[in-house]
Amino acid sequence: MEGKGLERHDDNAHATAMPKRARWGVVVAVIVVLALAAQGIWSRHSAHAALERDAAHAGQTSVEVVHPQKSDASLDLVLPGNVQAFLDTPIYARTNGYLRKWYADIGAHVKAGQLLAEIDTPEVDDQLRAARADLANAQANYALSRTTADRWTDMLKSNSVSKQETDEKVGDMLAKKATLDSSRFNVARLEKTQSFQKVFAPFDGIVTARNVDVGALIDAGSSGGPAKELFHVAQADRLRVYVSVPQAYAQQVQAQQTAYLTLTEAPAKHYPGKVARTAASVDPTQRTMLVEVDVDNRNGDLLPGAYAQVHFALGAGSAPFTLPGNAFLFRPDGVKVATVTPDNHVKLVAVSLGTDFGTRVAVASGLQGDERVILNPQDSIVNGAPVRVVPPKKDNAGGGAASGTAATANANADGASSGKAGQ
CATH class of the missing domain: 2.40.420.20 (conserved putative lor/sdh protein from methanococcus maripaludis s2 fold)
Structure with a gap:
């Protein structure tokens, strides 16, 4: 009996322990489910918040x-400039003929008065010889008329000749004197024309063009035809740079103001210059003021006819x-x-x-x-x-x-x- 009582007590204890373990398992399972659910809700909320932040960030303009x-x-005003030689002159013939010889080609450095070419002028030579002959004839006629006039003037003092005849002789002398002067002027004119057979450089510079060769017909334009340019000489040791300054800046660009040039092929190099003069008026068509900037070019870095950018320092x-x-x-x-x-x-x-x-x-x-x-x-x-x-x-x-x-x-x-x- 005692043994049966002990078995019954053990069975009851075992039955009581089993439900407790089952309840704890259920509690743990519920806790796990709740944790997973909370994690899912939190992750979804975080993703939604991040999406809202991204949308708000994307809605802002960068x-x-x-x-x-x-x-x-000072502020730098840059304008296009036209570079020109300080002196730039086409050389034309002053007399007609044929080119005998030329002495300077393109790129030659010439001095003022240096011979550039010679022109053969046979017609002018003949005209000069004829004029000199006419001059000699006029001199002889004047000498005879003057001697006659002097003689008749002396005879008039003794009343050997009439006053009328004396006046005629004096008048003839004066006419011969005028003819002599005319012949002298004609000879001088032809001598000057003949001197144009030689073409000289007008100033120190560089020959930038030679348009004739030996034997070419030279027409000075006196016969009605177009005059032909023989040479072109430029003095490039000093340059003029012409700039059209807009009306908005015209008052700020003055004479003696400093400026500098830059070239497209050498943008880092500056060529200093100075405003030599301004037009002091605005072109009513373009609304710009013409400005001349002088630049020293003794080193020959700048070429006449080039395009340059001119920089003006303007006040604020x-x-x-x-x-x-x-x-x-x-x-x-x-x-x-x-x-x-x-x-x-x-x-x-x-x-x-x-x-x-x-x-x-x-x-x-x-x-x-x-x-x-x-x-x-x-x-x-x-x-x-x-x-x-x-x-x-x-x-x-x-x-x-x-x-x-x-x-x-x-x-x-x-x-x-x-x-x-x-x-």
């Missing part, structure tokens, strides 16, 4: 910004700031710039423009200097639009970051006459 630049440094004027030309918005209600607020939203600011220097434009009013101005703003940009500021590209980084940097005006065909300031 912009590059620059700060207004102080315009206390009264405008305190400058911005790149691609930072402005031209709206019906005026010129504006798009700035970025501290919370990265767009704020449109109205500005007044000063002088247009090509790649940079002076801002007369509207800016404080600490604004972040958007480069290349979209035409559709509006106030309050969210934006994201990105680092500027290398080609834009120098557009307005460095203070005191000289801006370079575009050397376009119109000479940048009004640029963006006049749009």
Whole structure:
């Protein structure tokens, strides 16, 4: 009996332990399910939040910004220039004939008075000989008439001849004197014409063209035909550079102002010059003022007739700031710039423009200097639009970051006459 009691007690204990283990298993399973469910919900919420952040980030426009630049440094105005020799002269013949010989070819350095060519002029030689014969005849006639007039004047004192006859002899002498003077002038004229057989250089320079050869017919144009250029001589140790300065800058370019030239083939080399003179008036057709810049070219680096870019250093004027030309918005209600607020939203600011220097434009009013101005703003940009500021590209980084940097005006065909300031 005692043994049966013990078995029954063990069975009851075992039956009690089994439900406890089962309950703990269920609890653990529920906890695992809840943890998995919470993890799924949390991951989905995180993905949704990340998606919302990405959508908000994508909805912001990426912009590059620059700060207004102080315009206390001089600004560089670049305009196309026409390089010409200081003296540039075509050499024509003054007499007709045939070219006997030439002594200078293209590229030859000649001195003033140096013989360039000789012209054979047989007709002029014959005319000169005939004129000299006429001169000798006139001299003989005048000598005889003067002797006769003197004799009749002496005889008139003793009343051996009449006053009328004496006056006739004196008048004949005066007529012979006029004929003699005419013959002398004719001989002198033909001698000068004959001297044109030799063609001389008018100044020190370089022969840039030779258009005749030995035996060529030389026509000075006296026979009605077109005169032919024999040589072309240029003095290139000093150059004149003519520039058409737009009306917007005409008042800022003055005589004795310094300038320098650059060439396309050697952009790093500067050739100093000085403004020699200005037209002091604006061409009513082109709205430009003609300016002459003289450049020393004794080393021969510059060639007459070349194209060059002329740089003028202009003062910044009264405008305190400058911005790149691609930072402005031209709206019906005026010129504006798009700035970025501290919370990265767009704020449109109205500005007044000063002088247009090509790649940079002076801002007369509207800016404080600490604004972040958007480069290349979209035409559709509006106030309050969210934006994201990105680092500027290398080609834009120098557009307005460095203070005191000289801006370079575009050397376009119109000479940048009004640029963006006049749009």
